[in-house]
Amino acid sequence: MSLGEAASPPFVSSAPDWRPIFGHDDPYDDQRDGIETAIETAADDGFLALEGACGTGKTMLALTAGIHLVRDPDSSFERVFVLTSVKQQLRQFEADIRTINGNLPDDWHPVSALTLVGKADVCPYNLAGAGGIDDTNVYERCEGLRERTRGLTDEATTAGSLAQQARSQQVGLGDSAGEASYLEAAGEPTPYPPEMPAAGDADVEFCPFYAGFLDDLPEDGDPIEAVPFDPTDRGLIETDDLVELSASRGSCPHSVMGALLPNVEILVGNYYHAFDPTTVEAFTGGLIDEETFVICDEAHMLEPRVRDLVGDSVSDRALADAAGELSRVIETVAAVEEAGQSAEHGPEARARAETVRQELNGTDVTLGELRDTRRLLGALGDRLDERVTASLDRRDPGWRQHLPDLDDDELPLRDPETPETDELTRWAEENGFDERLWVRAEAVCAAAATVLNTLDEDDKRRAAPAVGRTLARWRRCDHTDYFRAIDLERTWDDTRPAESWRRAYTASYTLHNCLPADEIGERLAAFGGGVLMSATLEPLDVFAEVTGLRHLEREADRPVVERTYGLEFPEANRASFAVDAPKFTYENRGDPGDETPTRQAHARAIRQVAAAPGNVLVCLPSYREAEWAASVLSALDKEVLVDEATDDVATERLKQSFFEGEPKVLVTSLRGTLTEGVDYRGDRLSAAIVCGVPIINTASPQTRAVRTAYDRAFGDGFKYALSVPAVRKARQAVGRVIRGPDECGVRVLCDERYARESWDSVRDLLGEAEREEFQPVGSDMLDFALEQFWDDAA
Template identity: 65%
Template sequence: MSEGSWREVFGHAEPYADQVDGIETALETAREGGFTVVEGACGTGKTMLALSAGIDLVRDPDSDYERVVVLTSVKQQLRQFEEDLETINANLPGEWDPVSGLTLVGKADVCPYNREGVAEFDDGVVYDRCENLRERTRDLTGEGGATTAGSLAADARSQQTGLADSGRSDGGIRLLESAGETASYPPEIPTYDDGGPAGGVEYCPFYAQYLEDLPDEGDEGGSRAEAVPFDLTDVGLVTPEELVSLGMRHGSCPHSIMGAALPEVEVVIGNYYHAFDPTTTGAFTGELLNEETFVVCDEAHMLEPRVRDLVSEGIADTSLRDAVTECSRVLQPLEFDREGRSTESGSKTADADLVRAELNDSDVSADEIEAVRDFLEALREELDRRVRAHLDGEHRGWKSDLMELEDAEIPLRDPQVPAEDEISAWAREAGYGEKLWVRTESVGAVVARIINEAEGEEKSRAAPAVGRVVGEWYRRDHTEYFREVELERTWNEEEPADSWRRAYNGRLALHNCVPSDAIGSRLASFGGGILMSATLEPMDVFTEVTGLDYLEGEDRPVATRRYGLHFPEENRESFAVAAPKFTYENRGAPGEETPTRRQYADAIGQVASVPGNVLVGMPSYAEAEWAAGVLEARVEKPVLLDAASGDDATETLKDEFFAGEGKVLVTSLRGTLTEGVDYGGDRLAAAAVCGVPIVNTSSPRTKAVRRAYDDAFGDGFTYALTVPAVRKARQAIGRVIRGPEEVGIRVLVDERYAREEWDSVRKFLPEDEREEFQPVSPDMLGLGLDRFRDRL
């Protein structure tokens, strides 16, 4: 493509000046193997900017880029990329092929059986049930198999069940429907009669058809893309719903089609875990993570915390239990055989001969399996001992009132002093040495293989996952990694009435405190890209904590750009209210009547009285509940309270907020309603943020992260706590003005936003925002609000 050819890809008539600068910077930087970091306020057109640059590189014959991979943590933004790609395709020059695109989702979203809740499928079992059916289908059709994939698919079509009074009925034949299409298969899982005592082997007809469409291994130049039942050069963007529809129409597995199409499409839209979660990248998207990919990291202010969670590890108490059981199931036939006893009633695992044969084909011995079993059993006993000791010390009488227990963390070392954790020290003193730690993963893999072979089904087993984390626990250092026991509230009636396991899910957690290496090394695997968000400042902090500094050290350029709001300034008013700091020391508990709370109640009451919808963001859900109670007594409009709840409840609350006359929505700044939600048009007239939403600094994990950041960057409080908190506040405030015609009020309430003092956060606001957010005293806020309304 020639200079400026990106304009032919650009989906609108004329780009903004900021888009021109951003696209051309991204192109220049990416051609040198580098990355562009863009902070762009709402209205910058970041999505179109990133897609235009990436697609131009992919379509350029002189470029090495073959695809664009978009990563975002917010569903709303995922849909925005889909919409902008469709806009690009709708406005391409007439002779151009449409840009092919695919949105990545999991099996639960695209499996027709799971979507319709038939054939014993549901979200809880879809992955294991799917893998089991695939394995059986491969066994039936592979080398030396009983039949062919084409025959299995044809047989499924012939097994349609005559049930005229339920489901779709064509002459009494019931067929599976999903995504507006009808497959030629019944809703029940078909079986192949292999002559065995079980009466037939279940298989997946969709997967059988996919296997039938794959080229033979001997076909020169054949690829998985040949199994995709649509023309990738002509189809444009394929959404998950369309993928299911196409798969249903062809009778082929939508998830397998998605995997086959991935390397061939020009734009792949997914989530952060598609690039940063070790399990997902190894099993599915690894082939996209190379120098031929231009990566777009959207909502990049969330990159650091999301990746920190993805690269942290854990071993659940129940997983330890299951891994011990799996090891015993493999050992039991050998023990019974030595004693001359039958294994039929003692174990579901096959006979001793199978176990010996599998062990002979591996580098694992029965003695090693026994040693690992004993180690994991002892580890679980140690976990149990520590949880009981913690509860005895912190909650005397806990056995008589399990319902009163709350989530808890039990640190395994002083979070502020890097040192060997107590579990590692216990193991060392008990004689569990290095070889046992590092061999547990290999042993677990062999145990799982033996059980799957014996049971004739491919299922996820606990032993390999437990073994992998055990190995990581031993190998990782004690400065950047923090180990603790996590207790998550649950309720399990099957556990004894006086057991903590009735009230808790217990977990040995291995936290990666500083994910910069994980982020930087993953970004380095791409050819180049864009990282973008509305809130990335301070840029130097962002580039450090995301490992981009490492790339610059490898002579890969990193360019930074910031584009502010370019909508009319007269349409907005912004205040930084110098109320006392909203800290626990100043405000007291939510039920207390303190001078600080009275000032905040007055401030949010005045903002909430603005006509139209008003968003109030508080540092926590407990403070949100307090604020909602205050506002119910002060404003003459409905007050909606967002609690820590599931996605469905949040969506319902959002819909209620948007419907009808003006309301007040009170939420936590650490929730999902203050970022990634579109409040465009007249959906939001004002927003107030109370306090600086720094996470709970008393948490052991938070203390460990802060200490690790002290060692890595010199100022853990600023890098790990303060800067992310200010970004949260800016995200909430940024919901107000979303377009050139919109009018709104933005209020930050806390003197740390208003004054330049030792603990001020004002310096972390970009310069133009510092100019716009006028410092005002609490008693002058009402006057400022009145003047703005009078001016309109």
């Protein structure tokens, strides 16, 4: 029985009974409809696809419906699993969970909840910068230390003894003789020393926190019994809480989190936790079932994010590492076999060889297959080098002299618009590397990793298993929905030869999933039901197709209900314009230095909107165009901040500068992070303008392959793959302006494609409510319309 079940009071399942859960006094009409629709739909194993304008209260709506179902004794739901791609929205779910718990009836137990995080966020040593662990090695070190700790408890001692040894090693580590030194985590002392403890005659390092968890773990009982605190009445357990409550008691926070997973009512995570195959297999797979109500937030990003997660790649370095791992296994046996039982190879070498033989005997993998697979890996590495070198030579024979100037690149292995066998697969067949060898690489590489894990206990992650899985998928996946290429990612490695492309690039064979609808649909089908929601899902028919929902509806008889809720705030507080300005395309606008009619029209609109009384957000299709937009505002009597493609820390500083002090203008790219998921509530933003339709580069091989796949699946690849995502980005940006009933502001979409009905118009992609709101206005009339609105608002 889950903690949620054990803690919950009797709960009646009739429709009004969700109200005690709802965290505020009165829901909006749309919230009420959405909650009841979500409950009814999930009760029929279905999904609600919900577009709700900013301020609809989607987070509270979805949580209320999910918690109601979990606490309803007549419902089969045991938990709510929240997925979001934006950290700001994750914080909003946490805030609403606190609000719900703060307003529950006095005789109700709080709703239990947990935010899922990675090892780097909760490892006490990583947080303290101690034990030789940091962000760069925490995952590898953690896996190695856990394996060693388990090994010690299997062979030499108990977990309790290891934890006690670690406690005893504190003496004498302090500032003065005899004074104990304690590792601190989340501001609390732990029972262990700052340095990693070691056990046995060989001084084998182990993790005392993991030993402490194992010591608390019952041999045949529920892992929840190993949690060193009572989670029943804590409500939301946040990351700092998890670290403090676990580490201070000597237990591993990440392991404790794993024990808590099936025992809380709400899990808050990200798309990786449901759609990344590695994460699901290792961590959350047991939670994705018919007893889980899923809330997929920012669902307009579901398709592109999952496309990235369900693709696959193998780098040149991974190929080399995997080949090296296979070689170690082969050579351990081969060296002894070739020399027989001669004195040249002592008992230890022969014992290692026998270990390899025994491990291989436990699989169906032969030594010959190991050699064949190693030969394939080496040949693929050589072929990658030849292909990259030839491509660079063809494009620029002098590339070796300006390695630092090389950009990211993509080398297609087939015509992106013609589904056919890729050139690498053809090359492999011509050179004797047949399909069976590729497919068997998965089992062969997994066996090699198992052997190496038996032979030694170092901290390195094995490259071979992932490489083997990728090679098998390469041959199994079709050539219609999958596109194969060599991706060149701009890096820098001084250890590589001075004139090698490997100094400037990491090259990978990449398998792109162009059409992830099946993978998304199959994963959603594993849940019992749920809500997929965003402020920008329209057109909902397109969303249902590309996420596999429509397939679930047709083939699995799972109901899919659609709802669209517009802004409920006073219409007098906002003005929305679709400016009939020339299309802001490269063909029309030219380079930033060109004085084209298109640039003149958009520059005029930018200046007019930027003059608004308050903070203004100006959004362009790229960072290059953002710099141009900033240049046309040089005479404006406001500070102009320019966003750049930089790190999160710099972006956060820029955002805070925008919020503080006198009104400013922030100019950014629609490809950046400042136009989605950022809270511009209150007086943080009074106007936003989007220039152009931010369609991604249509010339890139991957984009052309995706468009072709969508053409074949849905008949209009440009609309499904390019136009709809672009318009959603624009809508997200202008949606930052009005966030509450008392806010006042202007939203402007500047491009004739938003204003007119034409062959390339995107007006029909706005959704019915926005088409009514964003009235077309000529570029020569925008200034008058803005002045009139601000005069009335004053």
